[in-house]
Amino acid sequence: MEKTLIYLGGATLIAYLALALIRPGVAADGLESSLEMLLQSTPWIVVSMFTAGLISELVDPALVARLFGAESGILGIFIAAVLGAFGTGSRWAMYPLAAGLLAANATPGAVFAFMTSWQLVSVTRLPAELPFLGMRFTVYRTVISILMAFIGGMLFDIVWAKFPPRN
Known part of the structure; x- marks a missing residue:
């Protein structure tokens, strides 16, 4: 780095x-x-760095590993994709949070799904989208975006395992 x-x-x-x-x-x-x-x-x-540091101390790494770790399998990736849609922070808050998830033994695929879903959906933007694009479009786009984050997370774990980082 x-x-x-x-x-x-x-x-x-x-x-x-x-x-x-x-x-x-x-x-x-x-x-x-x-x-x-x-x-x-x-x-x-x-502020984001201090918040991320505090969160990393408050969030139990065992819980993160259980929810988003290797043992959680594709369910962990799916949960991360859904939870990412509720991310309301700026990139200055979300990237340190994602780094904290990785440090707490979340799989790279789960973190990918979380980050992708946050980027694609973010429920705080949905009220602004509804009046312009309508309920049907917004619901379809949200569901498909979460599915894309989920599928991407599974693919990410496959690629990560095949080409692990060199330390």
Whole structure:
């Protein structure tokens, strides 16, 4: 992870330097925009990290392993896909939560299903969708999205087992 961060940071720095020589105004505007985004997102990132740390201490890893671990099988992936639809946090909250689930021995497929369902469904967006797309479309899209997250989670576990990470 550190090498990737160093490479991306180096590439970004080189891009800024090159752009500063070619189009200094664009480089300055990009830097200003980046700093504004940093200032806007920093409080969210800090609060989310503290929340994720607290959750990781409050949630029993044995419960996570039982619900979403290897022993839970496809039922664990399905439960994760359904629960992901109820995720209401921002990416700054959900990604640390997903990392916490992995650290508590949830299968990668269950975490994939949780994250995918959160991205595709999120029940907090459904009231905004209903007036524009109607009940039938919203229900079909929600059910199919959860099924896609579930199937994707099963496929993810298969691929993960076939090509395990190299440490």
